[in-house]
Amino acid sequence: MRICLFFLAAGALLAQHSYTPSDVQDGGKLFRSNCVECHGVDGNLVSGIDLAHGKFRRASTDEELISVIRNGIPGTPMPPGNFTEFQAGTIVAYLRSLASVGSGSGIAGDPAQGKVLFEGTGKCLTCHRVGSTGSRLGPDLTAIGSQRRPAMLEKSILDPNAEILPQNRFYRVVTSDGKTVTGRLLNRDTFSVQLLDSNERIRSFMIANLREHGFVDKSPMPSYANKLTPQQVADVVAYLETLKGIAAQ
Ligand code: HEC
Ligand code: HEC
Structure with missing residues (x-):
């Protein structure tokens, strides 16, 4: 007992x-x-x-x-x-x-500083889109402030691999001549795959011509844990929180 x-x-x-x-x-x-x-x-x-x-x-x-x-x-x-x-x-x-x-973190962020960082040194727009600016490679963040809590946003920035939503996973193809292309999956059917590549070009592949293809588990987004200070992270999160779907300029 x-x-x-x-x-x-x-x-x-x-x-x-x-x-x-x-x-x-x-x-x-x-x-x-x-x-x-x-x-x-x-x-x-x-x-x-x-x-x-x-x-x-x-x-x-x-x-x-x-x-x-x-x-x-x-x-x-x-x-x-x-x-x-x-x-x-x-x-x-x-x-x-x-x-x-x-x-x-508990640090109060400054959305104006966050915006400057987001559009400038943070280079977030090279992959993300807000309103009509930026890239379509990563998820559109125009309404992210009404979709995610600050804690989730902070986590996405510090540890992108921890939280990848199924619709945000990247897709990778290797062609029969050995070229690898990775990008956002636009469409996939029995015979073909269409991706948006890192130059934002739409690429179409016949599955019969591919050596391999499938989802990538790792996030293409770099972690900012060692690139931004806790204050900067709080600023960016505060800025993202202001994005509620109305086209920002
Ligand atoms: C090299 C491209 C790249 C860069 C640069 C990049 N991201 Fe990302 N980001 C992605 C991709 C791809 C995803 C989707 C996969 C994932 O969740 O990790 C993503 C996901 C996110 C998400 C989660 C979206 C959701 O729907 O939950 C947020 C928030 C985010 N990024 C913010 C940022 C911020 C802020 C910066 C700049 C400091 C940044 N990203 C820089 C590619 C990038
Ligand atoms: C079909 C819908 C549904 C699914 C799927 C579901 N939940 Fe729930 N869950 C509910 C609802 C509704 C309640 C509230 C029940 C109530 O108290 O009236 C609840 C309550 C809970 C609670 C109690 C919350 C509290 O405040 O005490 C926890 C914990 C929980 N869910 C966790 C989970 C987890 C973890 C999963 C996945 C493994 C899950 N649920 C899947 C509908 C769902």
Whole structure:
């Protein structure tokens, strides 16, 4: 009996403390493929529930959250999930990481400085578009301020690989003569693939002529963790927050 209790306690400790950064990323993947249809990327689409802020109504400890994720909430649309305790734990670790990024920097950003950086030394427009300026290679950021929370924006800038939405993944083809082209996937059918390449040219390939083709898991966006100061990151995030879909100039 005592031994059992010991193992239970050890299990509980493990559940709380032993997630590596890559486990947390896996948790993010599980979250994006199983939860966002109802909860949204930012965890706030179900009214009254905010998964990304570490404040829960029905559960507070990691164990309680794991149990909600595995068993669902009977009598509500929250379904039981077919996850191991460890998998559910990685999702919880991921949700906790979202909450901690939000309070992480705590620096007030200056949107005007952020805009200067975004358009100037940050070179963000070489891949992104805001209103009618910039490139179409990366996601259009014209309305990003109404789509993502500051914590997610900060994370996209510091750690682009942690959060790649399915529609934002890049596609890579290798032609039969060995040329590699990577870009945004515009269209793919049984016979052909169309990409927007890094020069914003539309390229079309017959699948029969390709040596390989498929999605790229790594983000083409560089991390700015060592390029921008925390203040500069806060400024850029503050600027992105002002982008609500109205064409900015
Ligand atoms: C079919 C829609 C749906 C899916 C899919 C879904 N949820 Fe939920 N979830 C809900 C709803 C609705 C509630 C609110 C239930 C209530 O309390 O009325 C909820 C509640 C929760 C709660 C409790 C929140 C609190 O404040 O206590 C957690 C945690 C949660 N969901 C996590 C997840 C995770 C993680 C996933 C993916 C593994 C997921 N949900 C998938 C609809 C869904
Ligand atoms: C080399 C091209 C490139 C540069 C330069 C670049 N990005 Fe990105 N960015 C991308 C791509 C591609 C994605 C989509 C894949 C991903 O999420 O990482 C992306 C994603 C993002 C997202 C997430 C979008 C979403 O829908 O959630 C934000 C926010 C962002 N970038 C902001 C910036 C900012 C701010 C800068 C400048 C400091 C910048 N990017 C510079 C290519 C780039």
